[in-house]
Amino acid sequence: MKARIAAVLAERKRNPITRILCYTYGGQTVYYESAACCDQPSNVFDTKGRLVCQPDGGITGKGDGKCPDFDKKKTNEKLVWQDPR
Incomplete structure (x- = not known):
């Protein structure tokens, strides 16, 4: 996550600001990085920093379709x- 945070801080401040949240999903700990804007997808990473899925955003608002149950099954936010900018 340190690399993701460094990448965000190297860019211009986003609106809305970027947030990284930790959840339990599918029996594992995952990290949700909010989207920079509107039609861009949000990202979910595993603890090794690998992209698991994009649960929302994009043109359809439904992300990449790889975790359509993310909102319903995520826990322990x-x-x-x-x-902070």
């Missing part, structure tokens, strides 16, 4: 980081 914790805020890990949000852009």
Whole structure:
């Protein structure tokens, strides 16, 4: 996650600001990175930083379709980081 945070901070401040949240999903710990804007997808990463899926956003608003149940099955939400700028 340190690399993801560094990448966000290297860009212009996003509106809305970027947030990284931790959840339990599918029996594992995952990290949700909010989308930069409107039609862009949000990303879910595993603990090794590998992209698991994009649960929302994109043109359809439904992400990449690889985790359509993410909103219903995610649990244990914790805020890990949000852009302080």
